[in-house]
Amino acid sequence: MAPKPLYLDHAATSPVRPEVREAMFAAWDIGANASSVHALGRKAKLLLEEARDAVLRAINGTGPARLVFTSGGTEANQLALRQARGFDRVIVSATEHDSIFKSASATGVPVTVAPVLGNGLIDIAALEVLLAQEERSFVCVMRVNNETGIIQPIEAIAPLVKAVGGWLHVDAVQALGKIEVDFEALGADSLAFAAHKIGGPQGVGAFVYDADRDIAAAVTGGGQEFGLRAGTENIAGIAGFAEAVRQMGFKGNDGQADAEAALVAAGVTIIGVDAPRAGGISCFTVPDWSAQLQLIHMDMNGICVSSGSACSSGKVKSSRILEAMGLQGVADKALRVSSGWNTSPDDWQRFVAVWSKGYAAHRSRQLSKVKESA
Numbered sequence: 001m002a003p004k005p006l007y008l009d010h011a012a013t014s015p016v017r018p019e020v021r022e023a024m025f026a027a028w029d030i031g032a033n034a035s036s037v038h039a040l041g042r043k044a045k046l047l048l049e050e051a052r053d054a055v056l057r058a059i060n061g062t063g064p065a066r067l068v069f070t071s072g073g074t075e076a077n078q079l080a081l082r083q084a085r086g087f088d089r090v091i092v093s094a095t096e097h098d099s100i101f102k103s104a105s106a107t108g109v110p111v112t113v114a115p116v117l118g119n120g121l122i123d124i125a126a127l128e129v130l131l132a133q134e135e136r137s138f139v140c141v142m143r144v145n146n147e148t149g150i151i152q153p154i155e156a157i158a159p160l161v162k163a164v165g166g167w168l169h170v171d172a173v174q175a176l177g178k179i180e181v182d183f184e185a186l187g188a189d190s191l192a193f194a195a196h197k198i199g200g201p202q203g204v205g206a207f208v209y210d211a212d213r214d215i216a217a218a219v220t221g222g223g224q225e226f227g228l229r230a231g232t233e234n235i236a237g238i239a240g241f242a243e244a245v246r247q248m249g250f251k252g253n254d255g256q257a258d259a260e261a262a263l264v265a266a267g268v269t270i271i272g273v274d275a276p277r278a279g280g281i282s283c284f285t286v287p288d289w290s291a292q293l294q295l296i297h298m299d300m301n302g303i304c305v306s307s308g309s310a311c312s313s314g315k316v317k318s319s320r321i322l323e324a325m326g327l328q329g330v331a332d333k334a335l336r337v338s339s340g341w342n343t344s345p346d347d348w349q350r351f352v353a354v355w356s357k358g359y360a361a362h363r364s365r366q367l368s369k370v371k372e373s374a
Helices: 018-030 039-058 073-082 124-131 154-163 235-247 256-265 291-300 320-324 345-373
Strands: 065-070 089-093 111-114 137-140 167-171 190-194 205-210 281-285 334-338
Touching: 018 039, 018 235, 039 065, 039 205, 039 235, 065 073, 073 137, 073 167, 073 190, 073 205, 089 124, 111 124, 124 137, 124 154, 137 154, 154 167, 256 281, 256 345, 291 334, 291 345
Parallel strands: 089 111, 089 137, 137 167, 167 190
Antiparallel strands: 065 205, 190 205, 281 334
């Protein structure tokens, strides 16, 4: 009998919470367009605005911020990059998500990559040098890295950007639900979120921006979302997003620390141990077992993990993030384990047991090959 599947890939997508399903079905039952003026349209509109308020309250953004619902984190980042036109340069950190890193050049504005240190944190001294140049900069630094869980010091970066008249955009997709996100405390000009990282539905996200900023629309048309993102709103998805926000909490990730300790004892290197990390994401490497072989072993034993970002067309390849950290030698051997709202300490222990058994078998095979060739 095949083992019961164990899902430890929440950083890619977290399964939909039961409460979110109920909220979405209730929204579908309304069955109306939020732009319609009749009773059911007004009911849908009320649901939309209640959801907007719920997300803003969760990030301490009520008042100082405005929120535009999008189709996900990628579109929210695209809407942010749309604001870079008119600036002299876009600066992106070397460990940004592909939706920023690979898309920045589409703005038509020159792009500069800000390096990170060996611990994964942005090199603030290098960033200061870049900001000191006589160009107005649009800066992108993510809050929590999707592969390593490393937390960037946005509160320290924001004053530097503001001092030179720049704009700071923060991809906060992986931060929501893992650490506190406080719009005012961060000091950023804009943030991006995605519902499916916290047990909400796929295909829904949000772009949050400083209410004092003028925003250029990405999609024009019927005037929905304050004229910044035209198109009929996905009311059920947005209701699900809001419910996921209401349900989210910081679990403390029981079992992760013990699991990582056991893995280290087995010979792995945990990425980001010298930097602040968000709980729920554990990225590690071993020097002699490829990510592809690790994934095959885990999948055959019913455990769903990944080798890094899930936004690379399902390919197993060397991690650009780890390479930027100077870890070229193991960048193709990294595994990412990520927990979420339905993960238990026993789940972490099952992962360790299965991985350790596979690693022992792999090393035994390698030793046998060495003996045969001797």
